[in-house]
Amino acid sequence: MTLPPALAARLVRIDDAADIRIADYRDIRDRDLVARGGFIAEGTVVLDHLLRSGRFRPTSLFLLKSRVAGLAGRLALVPDDVPIFVAEGPVMDRAAGFAIHRGVLAHAVDRTAGRIEGDLAKFGGEADGLSEFLARSRRAGGPLVVAIGLANHDNVGALFRNAAAFGASGLVLDGASCHPLYRKAIRVSVGTALTLPFHHGADVEAIWRGLEHSGHRPLALSPRGETDLAAVKPGDGLALCLGSEGTGLPEELLARAETVRIPMAPGIDSLNVATTAAIVLSRLYSAA
Amino acid sequence: MTLPPALAARLVRIDDAADIRIADYRDIRDRDLVARGGFIAEGTVVLDHLLRSGRFRPTSLFLLKSRVAGLAGRLALVPDDVPIFVAEGPVMDRAAGFAIHRGVLAHAVDRTAGRIEGDLAKFGGEADGLSEFLARSRRAGGPLVVAIGLANHDNVGALFRNAAAFGASGLVLDGASCHPLYRKAIRVSVGTALTLPFHHGADVEAIWRGLEHSGHRPLALSPRGETDLAAVKPGDGLALCLGSEGTGLPEELLARAETVRIPMAPGIDSLNVATTAAIVLSRLYSAA
Numbered sequence: 001m002t003l004p005p006a007l008a009a010r011l012v013r014i015d016d017a018a019d020i021r022i023a024d025y026r027d028i029r030d031r032d033l034v035a036r037g038g039f040i041a042e043g044t045v046v047l048d049h050l051l052r053s054g055r056f057r058p059t060s061l062f063l064l065k066s067r068v069a070g071l072a073g074r075l076a077l078v079p080d081d082v083p084i085f086v087a088e089g090p091v092m093d094r095a096a097g098f099a100i101h102r103g104v105l106a107h108a109v110d111r112t113a114g115r116i117e118g119d120l121a122k123f124g125g126e127a128d129g130l131s132e133f134l135a136r137s138r139r140a141g142g143p144l145v146v147a148i149g150l151a152n153h154d155n156v157g158a159l160f161r162n163a164a165a166f167g168a169s170g171l172v173l174d175g176a177s178c179h180p181l182y183r184k185a186i187r188v189s190v191g192t193a194l195t196l197p198f199h200h201g202a203d204v205e206a207i208w209r210g211l212e213h214s215g216h217r218p219l220a221l222s223p224r225g226e227t228d229l230a231a232v233k234p235g236d237g238l239a240l241c242l243g244s245e246g247t248g249l250p251e252e253l254l255a256r257a258e259t260v261r262i263p264m265a266p267g268i269d270s271l272n273v274a275t276t277a278a279i280v281l282s283r284l285y286s287a288a
Numbered sequence: 289m290t291l292p293p294a295l296a297a298r299l300v301r302i303d304d305a306a307d308i309r310i311a312d313y314r315d316i317r318d319r320d321l322v323a324r325g326g327f328i329a330e331g332t333v334v335l336d337h338l339l340r341s342g343r344f345r346p347t348s349l350f351l352l353k354s355r356v357a358g359l360a361g362r363l364a365l366v367p368d369d370v371p372i373f374v375a376e377g378p379v380m381d382r383a384a385g386f387a388i389h390r391g392v393l394a395h396a397v398d399r400t401a402g403r404i405e406g407d408l409a410k411f412g413g414e415a416d417g418l419s420e421f422l423a424r425s426r427r428a429g430g431p432l433v434v435a436i437g438l439a440n441h442d443n444v445g446a447l448f449r450n451a452a453a454f455g456a457s458g459l460v461l462d463g464a465s466c467h468p469l470y471r472k473a474i475r476v477s478v479g480t481a482l483t484l485p486f487h488h489g490a491d492v493e494a495i496w497r498g499l500e501h502s503g504h505r506p507l508a509l510s511p512r513g514e515t516d517l518a519a520v521k522p523g524d525g526l527a528l529c530l531g532s533e534g535t536g537l538p539e540e541l542l543a544r545a546e547t548v549r550i551p552m553a554p555g556i557d558s559l560n561v562a563t564t565a566a567i568v569l570s571r572l573y574s575a576a
Contacts (some may be wrong), residue, residue, distance in 0.1 A: 162563060167553040230574050263574055265455040275450060275566045278559065282567045286518050286551055 003068065007075055011068065014087040017094035022085055024107040025062050027097040028183060039181040041106040041194065044074065049191030051077050056108045056194055058082050064092055064103025071104070108194075130206060133172070133199040134214035142169040143238040143284055144216060145277060148204055148253070150177040150244055157188025158274030159242075160196055164189075166281035167288075168240075170197035174204055204250060211239050218257040220249050221276055223269045225261030229280060232260055234287040240280055242273050291356065295363055299356065302375040305382035310373055312395040313350050315385040316471060327469040329394040329482065332362065337479030339365050344396045344482055346370050352380055352391025359392070396482075418494060421460070421487040422502035430457040431526040431572055432504060433565060436492055436541070438465040438532055445476025446562030447530075448484055452477075454569035455576075456528075458485035462492055492538060499527050506545040508537050509564055511557045513549030517568060520548055522575040528568055530561050 003011075014022055028040050038059065041050045050058055051074070061078060062085045063071065075084065093099050137144045145163045150156050156178050163171055171180070178185060179200055180193040202210070211218055216239040219232065241257060243249035262271065262279055271279070291299075302310055316328045326347065329338045338346055339362070349366060350373045351359065363372065381387050425432045433451045438444050444466050451459055459468070466473060467488055468481040490498070499506050504527035507520065529545060531537035550559065550567055559567070 158560065158563070162559070165552045165556045165559055228574075229570075262570060264453045265573070268453045271450070271453055271566065272446065275446070275563050278563045279567055279570045282517075282550060283571075285553070286516075 004072055004076075007068075007072055010080070010084055011086045012083050014062075014085045014091060014095075017091050019095075021083070022060075022062055022087075022095055024060065025092075025095050025105055028105075029097050038107055038109045039186065040183050041108055041191070042100075042183065042187055043102045043104050043191075044071065046186055046191035046194065047074065047104055047106055049194040050106055050108055053194045055111055055197075057111050058106045058108045060085060060107050062087070062092065062095075062105040062107070064089055064100070067103040130172070130199055130202045130210050131213060133170070133197070134210045134216065137169040137172075137197070138214045138216060138237055140169040141236060142167045143240050143281060144169050145171045145281075146207060146211070146218070146239050146241040147171060147173045147177050147273075148207075148241065148243045148249055149174065149247060150242070150273060152244075153178050153182050153184040154188050155244075155272065155274050156180055156182075157185040157193065158272075159277055160185070160189035160192045160198075162274055162278040162281060164192035164196050166278070166285040168196065168281060170199070172202070172207055172210075172239075173198065173200045174207060175201045204253065208253060208256070218253075219280075220254050220257035220259045221262070221280065222248060222254055222259050223261060223264075225259035227258060227260050229260055229262050229283060232258075232280075232284070234284050238284065240277060242277055245270055245273055292360055292364075295356075295360055298368070298372055299374045300371050302350075302373050302379060302383075305379050307383075309371070310348075310350055310375075310383055312348065313380075313383050313393060316393075317385050326395055326397045327474065328471050329396055329479070330388075330471065330475055331390040331392050331479075332359065334474055334479035334482065335362065335392055335394055337482040338394055338396055341482045343399055343485075345399050346394045346396045348373060348395050350375070350380065350383075350393040350395070352377055352388070355391040418460070418487055418490045418498050419501060421458070421485070422498045422504065425457040425460075425485070426502045426504060426525055428457040429524060430455045431528050431569060432457050433459045433569075434495060434499070434506070434527050434529040435459060435461045435465050435561075436495075436529065436531045436537055437462065437535060438530070438561060440532075441466050441470050441472040442476050443532075443560065443562050444468055444470075445473040445481065446560075447565055448473070448477035448480045448486075450562055450566040450569060452480035452484050454566070454573040456484065456569060458487070460490070460495055460498075461486065461488045462495060463489045492541065496541060496544070506541075507568075508542050508545035508547045509550070509568065510536060510542055510547050511549060511552075513547035515546060515548050517548055517550050517571060520546075520568075520572070522572050526572065528565060530565055533558055533561055 041047055050056055060083045065086050065088055068086060145168050180198055186193045216237045218239045218241050220241045329335055338344055348371045353374050353376055356374055433456050468486055474481045504525045506527045506529050508529045
């Protein structure tokens with residue numbers, strides 16, 4: 001397969017894993033990438049989400065040479081000023097620090113924040129902008145998902161995937177939850193972490209006050225919830241609040257919200273948090 | 289904390305990671321343990337399921353010394369002829385080949401099969417006994433879950449967890465699906481792989497004929513399913529059939545079953561397979 005000449009002309013060949021031009025891809029297994037002011041998107045599905053995203057923009061792509069021809073259509077969508085680095089497998093794996101089977105990487109940043117050095121809490125304006133985010137979510141329709149203390153990357157990624165599947169307006173994650181732009185969270189989200197609006201980093205109390213102010217109706221999921229899921233009335237402005245499997249939601253929050261339980265077989269009292277969200281959101285989506 | 293004398297007397301102290309008595313715990317990250325005729329249960333919750341199980345029995349326990357006192361109650365339930373090995377962290381980690389944070393391991397075998405060497409397909413009588421298994425599941429009530437081609441350990445484990453949460457009678461997994469007794473599958477199942485009845489190893493055609501013979505009503509989940517989940521009539525003998533995310537269910541099977549779809553937001557056409565099961569089973573459980 002011959003490459004379109006315009007594409008062939010912009011490819012930048014990399015022969016050395018230590019090349020300074022691919023420094024953004026160095027040791028990306030490392031979890032502190034977000035704190036360095038950017039993030040890595042892996043695989044074609046995630047790349048598609050990145051290219052569609054309004055909030056994030058790629059700063060470069062890094063591809064396995066053998067994948068380029070098959071990606072020609074997509075690569076035409078990559079803005080001209082974004083370099084496309086190309087390498088053979090061993091160079092790519094050595095740079096990344098582990099085997100990149102998919103052969104498709106992109107480094108991206110948040111347009112709204114630019115490149116912020118070493119301040120995770122402010123990346124993407126997380127700690128600020130909560131009320132604006134909530135007001136926008138309230139207008140957008142569709143339930144909002146609120147995650148408190150979700151430290152597991154897989155769970156956060158799966159939560160995005162399920163929220164996107166059932167038309168959620170966005171996600172609010174408190175500062176104790178893992179950042180949605182960690183590599184693994186993005187991957188498990190199947191790219192939806194890049195297209196579903198989110199706010200990360202506020203504390204529980206601020207989130208709670210924000211929900212009251214924006215006129216959301218908080219539903220708190222708990223095995224001891226008062227209302228059976230089947231009896232929950234759908235409607236505008238629902239905010240589905242979820243805690244971690246181990247500790248659940250804070251008591252103060254449960255005391256002030258409409259608490260909901262999912263009926264389960266005797267002796268079982270918990271589900272994975274992203275699975276819980278899927279069950280509830282699916283039910284609300286079908287009832288709407 | 290002082291140990292009950294009867295417990296203290298049966299503890300077997302291990303000081304050497306190469307000790308032949310703990311050979312069953314050597315390099316347990318290795319995925320071929322099941323083929324060696326046994327499996328490893330990790331953590332207290334899984335241990336509880338193992339001790340409750342009718343099908344499986346522990347052949348030994350291997351505990352971190354510091355965990356013994358806290359486990360005294362549980363250990364009283366361990367049959368007298370099952371040795372309880374105890375070691376310090378470094379010995380345990382060196383034997384297992386990685387860091388055992390939970391400090392609680394058990395090696396177990398299938399009572400129905402005894403110790404079978406090197407024949408995964410027959411472990412637990414998997415390839416045989418399908419019709420008997422299906423007939424029993426049909427009598428037990430609750431939906432049966434049928435997994436085709438689920439090669440991912442996390443997905444199989446999560447499928448068990450969700451099936452148990454919503455009263456499924458059991459699981460049938462074809463030979464292309466991963467074995468539920470792999471360490472990671474057991475862990476993700478939160479132990480339910482040891483208490484929920486399952487049959488592993490038959491081929492798709494045999495499963496299909498078996499379901500017809502046992503009088504199950506197969507529901508095949510597919511993004512292109514004809515019936516909306518909300519319109520599925522609950523009832524006895526449902527068999528919820530799930531394929532892998534990538535390839536889905538075989539066309540022949542879809543052509544012969546009642547096909548069901550979960551309504552999703554525009555542009556989204558897939559969910560994680562265990563999440564799909566949870567949504568459907570939760571709905572059936574509430575409707576029953």
